[in-house]
Amino acid sequence: MSIEIRNVSKIFNGFKAVNDVNLTVPSGELVALLGPSGSGKTTLLRIIAGLETPDQGSILFNGVDTTRRDVREREVGFVFQHYALFRHMTVYDNVAFGLTVKSKKNRPSKSEISDKVHRLLKLVQLEQLAKRYPSQLSGGQRQRVALARALAVEPQVLLLDEPFGALDAKVRQELRRWLRKLHDEIHVTSVFVTHDQDEALEVSDRIVVMNRGKIEQTGTPEEVYDSPANPFVYNFLGNVNLFHGRVHNGAAKIANISIDLPEYRQVPDSAAVAYVRPYDIEISRTRHSSDEIEANVRHIQGAGAVARFELERLDTLEVIEAELTKERYRELDLRAGDKVFIRPRNLRVFLGDYQI
Amino acid sequence: MNVPGEAKKIRRRSLESRGLTEPALVRWILTGSMLLFLALFLFVPLASVFAQALEKGLGVYFAAITEPDAISAIKLTLLAALISVPLNLLFGVAAAWAITKFDFKGKSLLITLIDIPFSVSPVIAGLVFVLIFGLQGWMGSWLQVHEIRILFAVPAIVLATIFVTFPFVARELIPLMQAQGKEEEEAALVLGASGFKIFYRVTLPNVKWGILYGVILCNARAMGEFGAVSVVSGHIRGATNTLPLYVEILYNEYNFAAAFAVASLLAFLALVTLALKSFAEWKVREQISVD
Numbered sequence: 001m002s003i004e005i006r007n008v009s010k011i012f013n014g015f016k017a018v019n020d021v022n023l024t025v026p027s028g029e030l031v032a033l034l035g036p037s038g039s040g041k042t043t044l045l046r047i048i049a050g051l052e053t054p055d056q057g058s059i060l061f062n063g064v065d066t067t068r069r070d071v072r073e074r075e076v077g078f079v080f081q082h083y084a085l086f087r088h089m090t091v092y093d094n095v096a097f098g099l100t101v102k103s104k105k106n107r108p109s110k111s112e113i114s115d116k117v118h119r120l121l122k123l124v125q126l127e128q129l130a131k132r133y134p135s136q137l138s139g140g141q142r143q144r145v146a147l148a149r150a151l152a153v154e155p156q157v158l159l160l161d162e163p164f165g166a167l168d169a170k171v172r173q174e175l176r177r178w179l180r181k182l183h184d185e186i187h188v189t190s191v192f193v194t195h196d197q198d199e200a201l202e203v204s205d206r207i208v209v210m211n212r213g214k215i216e217q218t219g220t221p222e223e224v225y226d227s228p229a230n231p232f233v234y235n236f237l238g239n240v241n242l243f244h245g246r247v248h249n250g251a252a253k254i255a256n257i258s259i260d261l262p263e264y265r266q267v268p269d270s271a272a273v274a275y276v277r278p279y280d281i282e283i284s285r286t287r288h289s290s291d292e293i294e295a296n297v298r299h300i301q302g303a304g305a306v307a308r309f310e311l312e313r314l315d316t317l318e319v320i321e322a323e324l325t326k327e328r329y330r331e332l333d334l335r336a337g338d339k340v341f342i343r344p345r346n347l348r349v350f351l352g353d354y355q356i
Numbered sequence: 357m358n359v360p361g362e363a364k365k366i367r368r369r370s371l372e373s374r375g376l377t378e379p380a381l382v383r384w385i386l387t388g389s390m391l392l393f394l395a396l397f398l399f400v401p402l403a404s405v406f407a408q409a410l411e412k413g414l415g416v417y418f419a420a421i422t423e424p425d426a427i428s429a430i431k432l433t434l435l436a437a438l439i440s441v442p443l444n445l446l447f448g449v450a451a452a453w454a455i456t457k458f459d460f461k462g463k464s465l466l467i468t469l470i471d472i473p474f475s476v477s478p479v480i481a482g483l484v485f486v487l488i489f490g491l492q493g494w495m496g497s498w499l500q501v502h503e504i505r506i507l508f509a510v511p512a513i514v515l516a517t518i519f520v521t522f523p524f525v526a527r528e529l530i531p532l533m534q535a536q537g538k539e540e541e542e543a544a545l546v547l548g549a550s551g552f553k554i555f556y557r558v559t560l561p562n563v564k565w566g567i568l569y570g571v572i573l574c575n576a577r578a579m580g581e582f583g584a585v586s587v588v589s590g591h592i593r594g595a596t597n598t599l600p601l602y603v604e605i606l607y608n609e610y611n612f613a614a615a616f617a618v619a620s621l622l623a624f625l626a627l628v629t630l631a632l633k634s635f636a637e638w639k640v641r642e643q644i645s646v647d
Binding site: 049050051071072076077078080082084085086087088097098101102149150152153 | 539540542543544545546547548549550553557558561562
């Protein structure tokens with residue numbers, strides 16, 4: 001089932017939690033709503049579920065307006081941030097709940113319910129724990145019970161609020177992969193909220209970056225990571241270095257580097273900031289051309305797949321982060337305190353004087 | 357060989373040296389003064405009630421509590437509790453459910469209103485009923501014309517008891533339900549449960565021990581209420597006397613043995629309440645701690 005969000009706004013006590021948002025989630029996709037806390041992503045999720053009513057705009061499921069439709073009739077599955085398992089019920093009863101509260105007419109028989117619950121518990125790998133209570137489970141197990149409970153009613157849409165937020169790093173990694181696999185198997189349209197960029201990049205088909213109640217960018221993980229639409233997305237997704245400079249009639253001067261920017265031909269003169277990812281910083285021991293920037297190596301962190309450098313520009317004393325492959329790192333044989341020449345590639349220039 | 361004892365001593369000394377526990381003298385003084393205080397203000401009075409009640413022998417004791425006036429007082433007390441506790445249970449659960457699970461205008465006003473019986477002196481509460489239902493009151497003449505007796509009769513006693521005890525269940529449930537939040541109810545809602553099913557299958561099981569705790573406190577107060585009931589009862593022996601009022605009458609008549617015998621019933625009730633309360637409290641803690 002596809003979800004369409006049209007001009008949705010929600011105000012809490014004068015604060016615009018969601019501000020005129022438009023978004024379409026195609027059927028069967030797994031979409032991440034990514035943003036810092038207070039960006040309105042959870043509110044938007046709750047509006048889709050029907051747990052909040054929008055002050056403006058409408059929600060369409062498969063093209064049908066469901067804005068005023070009751071939560072119970074929306075056929076959504078919702079996984080809460082803290083799971084919200086029924087604490088006085090066993091795992092089995094938790095998963096069966098959505099089936100046992102159906103009206104007599106639609107309720108499956110006891111044996112059908114039992115079959116289904118066991119099938120779901122098998123899917124989430126918790127068959128042996130059916131008789132346990134939520135308090136006897138680990139965080140990861142509770143999360144999977146919550147998911148099984150949401151899936152029991154065969155929702156058309158699955159909504160997850162910070163599904164891995166309360167788990168430790170290792171369990172998180174496992175569950176992420178597991179959720180991705182699960183989605184590939186059952187293909188239910190899913191939206192999940194996260195503030196963790198790695199999570200969004202790894203799990204989702206598409207990422208919706210939100211900030212202050214608005215959508216900053218929508219795209220595949222590669223799109224938003226490789227070509228961020230604006231400085232906010234650049235900063236929020238991955239580490240980034242800033243180089244301040246000026247744009248003058250379509251030519252930018254950033255440090256010693258001159259770049260042609262035809263799209264800014266109309267701009268007579270403006271401050272500008274170039275964004276460069278740490279792995280797009282070239283480092284050499286000797287000067288090759290005049291546009292390289294002189295810097296000192298302040299700190300090297302050599303553990304892991306790439307070597308990370310903290311460099312200090314000699315002209316502005318600004319700190320620059322850089323990443324080199326292990327081979328390049330060995331080839332250069334750098335030590336803290338060494339003087340180097342750096343050269344940024346793939347600069348993305350935005351007008352204005354944006355500060356982190 | 358007293359190895360465990362030695363180990364204990366060594367452990368304590370190391371705790372003391374790290375400043376994590378107090379020296380023995382301080383511990384003894386603190387614990388001792390607390391026990392002395394308890395003995396003086398709780399155990400001695402309680403023991404003296406039972407001692408005085410049994411002073412003239414078991415015969416007098418049982419005669420005092422089986423006298424027709426005493427039986428009538430017990431019956432009236434039970435009746436007042438039997439009516440007011442269920443009503444306040446209903447009100448308390450409804451109020452707590454509304455306050456903790458929904459947002460509406462005037463919520464804080466409602467919370468303040470619930471607290472009024474706690475902040476108003478029971479005597480004033482009684483007087484309010486006199487002003488409403490008394491001969492000179494708002495409804496006095498109309499009630500007289502239609503020959504409805506409220507004041508100085510059972511209805512007024514029940515009304516006064518309800519007024520004084522109505523915050524107990526709500527006050528107990530509101531913090532408990534606030535601590536539990538409304539996520540479980542929302543989860544049930546998304547799963548398709550109707551309002552009644554959510555309440556019956558999710559909310560109620562989560563607060564049942566809290567409800568019991570509130571009911572116990574409410575019942576104890578309903579049976580022990582003196583001030584408000586005293587103003588509206590009229591003190592008619594065998595008709596409008598509750599147990600606390602009856603104790604006062606006997607005492608004022610210098611009938612100490614009988615007064616203490618009846619008082620011992622109330623004291624006994626207090627002890628039973630205390631035991632039940634501790635049990636319910638323990639269960640409530642269990643309910644909150646499961647996150």
